[in-house]
Amino acid sequence: MTTQSQAVAEDLLRGLAPQVLGSLVRRYGHFDLSEDAVQEALVAAALQWPDEGIPENPRAWLTTVAARRLADELRSAEARRHREERAAAEAPRDEQVEPPTGSKDVGADEDDTLTLFFLCAHPALSPPSQLALTLRAVGGLTTAEIARAFLVPETTIAQRISRAKRNIKASHIPFSLPPERERAERLNVVLHVLYLIFNEGYTASSGPDLQRGELTSEAIRLTRKVRRSLPNDGEVAGLLALMLLTDARRPARTRPDGSLVPLEEQDRELWNASSIAEGVALVTDALARTPLGPYQLQAAVAAVHDEAARAQDTDWPQILALYELLERVSPNPMVTLNHAVALAIVRGAQAGLELLATLDNDPRVAEHHRLEAVRAHLLEMAGDRPAARAGYRRAARRTTSLPEQRYLDARADLLEDAGP
């Protein structure tokens, strides 16, 4: 069949995956087994639909196939259990993931999807497991696709997913939304997982393996899903805006040879105007009517950059003001690094260098290449070429990214050629 009909089927499947999984878990419990069953149904659909055509009611098709797989699995598990009964006292029935009583159908899909997000990003799971499980259970990606995106063997991802499901089972995590008092904190974890998925893809889009770049679109798609369930949450909107405004620059951030183009040198004609428009509208609306949060503020910074027609038109005083706010709302050394750059541009290199010096004893970044890279950049602005050169070299030795190393060494070389 055509690759187009394959793509249509794939989009449809990924969209339906969490709904089918949600209804299965609500009806039968057993999150772990249901998730396997849905995955098998998705694989069956991906094989059959492009050739045989998409069924009239794709969701019912998937639910039926998945429910049949689940029933088979439960039957054989039951048989296994009977065989094992003589060996030990009967194990308690597997009800770790219980369907909530009196399950409702109105808005149930939205609730199910949101519940799945919370479950996959449960704090009892390790971050790599949270990422893998979110992509599979909510995103509908196959283990093989996730493995390709993270450049690890399929068995490694399979291990992370089964470990996550064992943890969910062992911790008796219910299939329901977290209690109100934990909701905000748990939502932060969900958003963080989505942000990590986005960053993984965005970073990788400069590498030779462009397939990893698909993770950015996947993260955006999933964040849209969260937003559909929580349309009034400012941080959800802020994160979606941040992703769109960052991803908009993707076509301009690398040269054809794979080398990195710094923001001020990017060809802004290549930026994605519709993503920028959507991101700006989202963050403007969120800032106007919801409590301030770090994703909104980072999105606002990205919006100021994206709205400047040329690098020299950038409204740096506004960016500086936003970083001052960000330092208050959500202080961390990476914010301070960016704050120092804005400060240097608005008030002079010396002011930026003084702020950077406050990080020298911070164990979280003292050895980080970005601290040295920013310092070198500010030293270059200040006209101290030998110190800047040495700083770029130190940063180049510390980074674990080949394109970053190449960029930093090139900056140092430029200062070498021109003499001190």
Added chain:
Amino acid sequence: MKYLALVYNNPGAFEALSQAERDQLMSEAGVYIKEITESGELVGQGFALADPSAGRTVRVRNGVPAITDGPFAEAKEQLAGFYMLDAESLERATEIVTGDPAARLWGVEVRPVMDTAGVEM
């Protein structure tokens, strides 16, 4: 982030162990591999290298390959095996490798693997 764990020992170090010590090493190694496989942090599988004397060194100078047997430096520690980890940080990778029985008996080097991707500055 990926890290390569490199196990170094003196050639013959394994043979120098008593049978009981070898058995214990093998069983500890089995547990260790199982743990890091199940945590999803071992990438692929680990590899043990044959004795250095079974290998060769190739150097091409001015287009002329010079091939020597070995290395033989008996007294010096040699690479004995390696495996790849996918861990959150160098701290986590270090913590993992601390559980490797080879680190107790000999030494394990942990080296970050360069990423082919990066972030513009």
